[in-house]
Amino acid sequence: MASYNAPLREIEFVLNDVLNVGQLAKLPAFADATPETLIGLIEEAAKLVQEEIAPLNAKGDEQGCKWNNGEVKVPDGMPEAYKLYWEAGWVGLCNPTEYGGQGLPYTLSKVVDEILCSGNVAFALYPGLTMGCFEAIMANASDELKQTYLPKLGTGQWTGTMCMTEPQAGSDLAAVKTKATPNRDGSYSLEGGKIFITSGEHTMAENIIHFTLARLPDAPAGVKGLSTFVVPKFLVNADGSLGERNKVTCSSIEHKMGIHGSCTCSMQFEGARGWMVGQPNTGIQNMFVMMNLARILVGFQGLGQCELATQNAIAYAKDRKQGKAFNGGATIINHPDVRRMLLTMKATTEGARVMAYETAMYVDLAHHHEDAAVREEAQDWVELNTPLVKAFCTDSAFDLGSLAVQVYGGHGFIREHGIEQIVRDSKILCLYEGTNGIQAMDLVRRKLMLHNGRLAQRFFAKVRSEGTADAPVGFIAKPLREAVEELEKTVHWLQESFKTNPDDAGFGAVDFLRAFALTYLGFNWLRMAKAVSTSGDENFKRGKLATAQFFAARMLPQVHGLCANVRSSAGELMQLDAEAI
The missing domain is CATH 1.20.120 (Four Helix Bundle (Hemerythrin (Met), subunit A))
Incomplete structure (x- = not known):
């Protein structure tokens, strides 16, 4: 199977020598986040991923997720690994300390995401969607809802989803039909169906919080009539304990090309109780808080798969003996076309890493710098770079996965080597959170x-x-x-x-x-x-x-x-x- 060793030398070079990550420690919010501290944490994350999570990648691909009567069983070993991951504090690295997080830079969390996504991109989707849900609630919800949901979402003790897509409404959210009817107690009853819901049902966490798009009875047509709701799998009592099961269930899971260790669910809301997040009919704005950062995350998923493909192809080419090269070399890395493919992979991966890390640093500067002019410029960079990171890194993941198969030759086509899994796992990255064609139109039409x-x-x-x-x-x-x-x-x-x-x-x-x-x-x-x-x-x-x-x-x-x-x-x-x- 494919092996993975975190490229710590490369990561340190980019952070310290190219991007000067030390500038973040000059911000009051991150005074303790010195380069030495960040590198130390990255090394610890790499150790956990390499020893506990990456070994589950091939097994998760083979076993997949299993649906039975509304419940989903994830591959063996993943519940234990997820518990280890969130209890060690990795899910909440950049979340505010008041909600159980570590209060560390967003940049650090993205570097750890790259490592996690190289080791096991299907596993990475569970904490990834959780953080998207956390960010959307934190940005838009009332203080009461924040206090109810964020402390446990912020640590990963509870997981989260983003419930947008419906059978008739993929990228066109104006077609969303799920209805939300007001109840007397201030909650709402949601009726409708959602599809392609990542992590929609599983038993790895005590509760699952669904951040859901729906329409009020008197809402205007189109995207202007959408509102957002927090819909828990288990209702939460006033004292924070879990109550009865809510009326939101998984009716089936998808059988997919890749990311088999991640459950992709069809969800039914049958009078499920939910609570409005933000103001009525502002749902599309609320969702895009989640989606913009989610698009950066997907770019890091692509970067992780680029690294996985690149380092395995290079290692194989250095070891594989096949024919005699013009320069007399005994292994295939000496053949010109193989050397061309490997340098293409290396140039793409290492160049994309700088772009992705720099974008994450701009997120930190946009949120935390004391100078308003610096914050404005940093936000401009985040806006410009988001479609670039999302589309280029994910297109590259699929392309480099294919090149890795080519380097391996017939062995790359065989499942036991784990290289064809990179191709299968990577393709979805070009599709979800807005297809890469949509990213290109966002760049041209808006940015x-x-x-x-x-x-x-x-x-x-x-x-x-x-x-x-x-x-x-x-x-x-x-x-x-x-x-x-x-x-x-x-x-x-x-x-x-x-x-x-x-x-x-x-x-x-x-x-x-x-x-x-x-x-x-x-x-x-x-x-x-x-x-x-x-x-x-x-x-x-x-x-x-x-x-x-x-x-x-x-x-x-x-x-x-x-x-x-x-x-x-x-x-x-x-x-x-x-x-x-």
Whole structure:
């Protein structure tokens, strides 16, 4: 099966040498979160994942979840591992201490998420959705609801879900039909069905809290008529103890391509009691508090799978003997095409890690910096980066999983090696929390237009301020300058095109997101090349610079072709009758 060792050297390099994570300890909220403390915690998390959780990955894939008369049994070992995980405090790392959390940086929690998602991405969904539920309640609920639900959600003692999707309402939430009727005691009775509900039913936790979209009887049509409700599996008594079972049940679970250790449920609300979160008809805004951070989390799930695919492919290629390479090498890592695939995987994974970690740091700065101007700029970066992290990291996970299978050859196609599982587990990451096509449209339709284009201009200004003089990293500085110029020209084209020919902009949105992400990775590789140039670790330095050179020569130039695609008219293609396709 696939093995996993947390890339601690890489993580420390990115946090300390590239991104200066020490700046977080200068914020009053994180005075104790020194780089040494963060790295120490990351090492402890890695040890737990490697020893207790990663070994369950193949077993969970083989056994899957089992449904019987409304109850769901998860794979063997997962309940014990989950209890160990939440009791050790890992679920609530960045949650406020008043709700049982550790009060540590969001950045730390995301690094731990990467490690967890490399070790066992299906397992990671249980605490991941719980934190999304926690964040949505904390942002919008009354103090009474917060006190009732957050202390145990915040530690992971209770788990949470996000109940949005219905059979007729996937990405189009305007079609949600679940009804919420007021009761005399201030609660509501919910009637309806939800599908694709991750962690909707299991027995790993004492209670499951469903954050649910529904409509009031007099609600307006469309997304403006949605409200959010907290619906517990077990009702909570006034003293905090658990009461009777609520009328929300799991009617079935899905049989899926991958993430078999995660239960994906159809849920029925049959007069289930719920309590409104926030104001009536503000549900879509309330849900997006949860969804925006969830999209970043999904990006980290993708990053974790990128790392898993990359390190296993490299290890296999160093060991596998097959044919004689032109350079006389005995193992397949010496064959040119295998070397090309491995460098593609390494360049993508390590470049994406900087983008993902930097986004997490901007979340911390946006929430906790004392200077309002810094908070505003950081939030701009979070807005811009969210679709990039979600879409690029998850597309890359699927692509690199496929490359890993290719490196293994026929052995990669065989289940016992665990490599094909990466492909199966990763595909869903491109689909949920908004498909990657939706992320691309969010980038083009919304993020490029916000504040008169300020978000993209901040990106261009930051890349240029880094200094792209040729020495000593001219091999990447020059192609990065050219990529930035091409991308900026394309941004202006999209901003104008969307006003008059939205089909053109929409048709090129996915290519544009990839072009933007590759340019961002070029910026990251420039910074990594500079940072590693003074390293005393010669082997690490050689590998890093060689990968930077590969990216600069073989991947960054793709930006030009992608941008040319974006600026091509799609008029005739979109006017073509659907029957002719």
